[in-house]
Amino acid sequence: MTWSHQNGRWPTDGLSYGADYNPEQWGASVWREDVRLMREAGVNMVSLGIFSWGLVEVADGAYSWEWMDEIVDLLGENGIAIDLATPTAAPPGWLLFEHPEVRPVDHDMQPHWPGARLGWCPSSDVFRNYAVRIARAVAERYGKRDHVVMWHVGNEFGGGNARCYCDVSAVAFRGWLREKYGTLDVLNAAWASAFWGHTYRDFEHILPPRGSDSKNPSLVLDFDRFSSNELLKHYLAERSVLKEVTPELPVTTNFMVGAEPDVVDYARWAPYMDIVANDHYTRSPDPTPQQDVAFSGDRMRSMTSERRPWLLLEHSTSGVNWQPRNRSKDPGEMIRNSLSHIAHGADGVLFFQWRASRGGAEQFHSAMVPHAGEDTRVFREARTLGRHLKALAPVQGSRAPQARVGILFDDEAGWAMAKGVKPNNLLPYGKLVRDWHRAFWRHNVGIDVLPPWHTFDGYEVLVIPGLFLVDDDTAQRVTEFAEAGGTVVVGVVSGIVDETNQVRLGGYPGAFRALLGAWSEEILPLQEGDRFELDNGWGGSEWSEHVRIEDADVLARYSGGPLDGLPAVTSRTITNGGRALYVSGAIDQESIDGFVATLLGPDSLAELPAGVEMAVRETADERFTFFINHSPMDSSVSAHGAELLTGQSVDGRLELLAGEVRVVQSRR
Known part of the structure; x- marks a missing residue:
């Protein structure tokens, strides 16, 4: 029977708890100490074999399984389930030496040298053939073990090879474009390629967006889409082998979903995951990392239409090693982070990694067992967390109730906003979205962070912040939501371009102009340090607009400056009680909080202590x-x-x- 969420069990009894386990870094005597401590901490699952390719396939077609056999047996004897990886994130040295053509190439046509992660071109058939072969070998050797409960394909797809500009990728890109557009006339129209005289007369003339000069934003966006799709094709090739050998086991890979646009379009990958899984790390300068945890959970939960439980495959017990200044977590923060992921829909939390490395590129990344060993605050908290997760076993399988608010988030829109010149090139998409999420989160209002194609049924409010790119279908469904009685809030930078990355004419935000009954004739970005004020006491910075009214009421006007007296926040009442509101300036967090409190009304907000x-x-x-x-x-x-x-x-x-x-x- 093929595994599915409808008829399959969760990989562990109760909530999953554990870490990436890299026993190859240690001798066999440490392995026995590891499983003792795992049992003491309550670990019931580890991710194994992620970086093991060069240790099990020591030369082309020559395998050495003995050490892996021993650790697989040891984990099974101690009741610890295995989320077994295909080791294809880390191609072995012999492969990179014998086939240097598989290495990815940057936009200046410089190949990536061996030594980093994910050192392979997503379009390389040579690499894919080797990767599928090792995936099959691992599946056939270990897939029928009772305690191998899930497949973990590769690791953090795109975390090193998200874009490859080599000649092999160029050929694949042209094939993707032929399939998408059919003819050059259609492609030239979609890319507005007449500008700068870049009209294409032959598909063979099209190259990836190499170099650092200004590029056609439509070409760049399509290359981003193609690149995500090439990585997905590779995932599916490995997944196909695993399903052939072990159709009963769930297959996943670890996303890297946060508040910024992802390097891979994970929401469009989600249908191909038996269990959607994520890696999440807080950022040291973040003033509210706890809200970032909630945001990522609210996105992960909304990756599927059923808002089904997801799995956290990596986070940190304390500091990481890849930020300029790596803040250690405060006492109790790791437990709060972990249980917050559970609260926001996860049915398990795992860490990178089990035991802190002595050497290598991540030697100062925190782990469940620190360099100082078990007599440490971090390991004591790991034991406490294990007890908590065991006590929360009844939570497994439950789901969040229907949220009141949906916030639209789309990686393609983020890519389109970030690439190419804009009126304000320093306004991050993720900040726009997260500022609105933070306001609802502070009021403890249920939120789903939705991809635009998600159903809008059941929501009271849809918020659309920074959704630069909007297709006609999304615009129509948002309008229908408002016409059915819902409230729509459109924020700055939204609805400006269509799915080809061309500006919608007739005034901003073009996709929502008719719905809002208001439109902007000009964008007025603010300079660094400048602010605008509104006549209701709100204010902001970065972005403002010259708004004109057709069929809307004015809730607030700009006060002072070049827009003095002009509409800033508008509201249009629609049939069946629906409303469409436009916030034309990038208002600050305090103002967004006030807007949300007014929008929802005091009677609908949870009465809870601050914090x-x-x-x-x-x-x-x-x-x-x-x-x-x-x-x-x-x-x-x-x-x-x-x-x-x-x-x-x-x-x-x-x-x-x-x-x-x-x-x-x-x-x-």
Whole structure:
């Protein structure tokens, strides 16, 4: 029977807990210490073999399985399930030496030298043939072991080879364009290639966007789409082999979903994952990393139309090693991060990695077992987290209830906004989206971060911040949502270009002009340090617009400056109680918070102490309410039911100490 979410079990009993395990870095005596500590910490699954290719295939077609056999057996003997990787993220030295043509090439046509990660061209048939062969070899040797419960294809696709500009990629790109456009006339129209006299007369004349000069933004966007698709083709080639050998096992790979546009269009990959899985790392300068955790979970949960449970395959116990200054997590922060991922829909949390490396490129990346060993705060917290996850076993399989708010997010729109010259080239797409998410999150309002093709049924509010690229279908479905009684909020930079990356004429935001009953004739970016003010006390920076009204009310006007007295925030009332609001300036966080509070009304906002986050998961009969105290102050909240982490009964008030998490189970 083929595995599916409808008829398949989750890979572990209860929530999954563990880490990337790289025993090849250590001797066999350490392995036995590892499994002892894993059992002590409550680990029930590890990801194995991710970087093992050169250690099991030591030369072309020559295999050495003994060490892998031993560790696979040892994990099984100790009741630890294996999320087994195809080791294709790390091609072996012999392959790169014998076939240097598989290495990716940058936009200046410089090949990547061996030594980094993912050192292979996604379009290379040579590499794909070798990768499929090792995937089959691993599957045939270990796929029938009872404790091998899931396949982990490669690792962080695109995290080193997201774009390859080599001649092999150029040939594949031209084939992709022929399939998409059919004729050069259609392609030239879509790319507006007459500008600068770049009309194409032969598909063979088309090259990837090499070099650092200004490029046609439509060509660049199509190359981004092609590149994501080439990586997906490779994933599917390995997946096909795994499904052939072990059709009963789920197959996934680890996304890298956060608040910025992804290097790969993961939302469009999600249908090909039996379980959607993610790697998430907070950033040291981030003033609210806890909100970034929530944002990524709200995106992951919305990758599937059923908002089904997902899996966190990597995060950090403390500091990472790849940021300019790598902040260590505060005491208790790792536990709060982990349980927040569970609160936002994950059915398991794993770390990179189990034991901190002595050498290599990630030797100062934190791990479950630090360099100092088990007598450390980090490992004590890992043991505590293991106990918490075991206590939360009833949560496994539950799902978030229907959210009130949907926020649209699209990697293609982010790519289009980031590539090519814009009125303001310093306005990040991710910040625009996350600022709006933060306002709803602070009010503990349920949020789904949706790809634009997701159904809008059941939502009260759709927020569209920074969605630079919008196709006609999305624009029509957003309009239908408002006409059915929903509220639509359109923010700056949205709806400006169509799916070919060409500007929609007739005024910004062209995709939503008719819906909003208002439009902008000119964009007025602000210079560094400048601000605009509105007559209702709001303000902002970076972006403003000269707005004209056709069929809308003015809620706020610009006050002072070149736009003095002109509309800044507008609202159009639609049949069936629907509304379409336009926020034409990049208002600051305080102003967005005020807008959201006014939009939802005080009676619909959760009454919780400052700094306390609440999230809910449900089954048909049970409700699990997560209370996460991110503040340094003790608090209490109203709750009734059984608190799962302490086993206490709650009848009215739940004490919530500073930094603590509590989960209350109750009947629906």
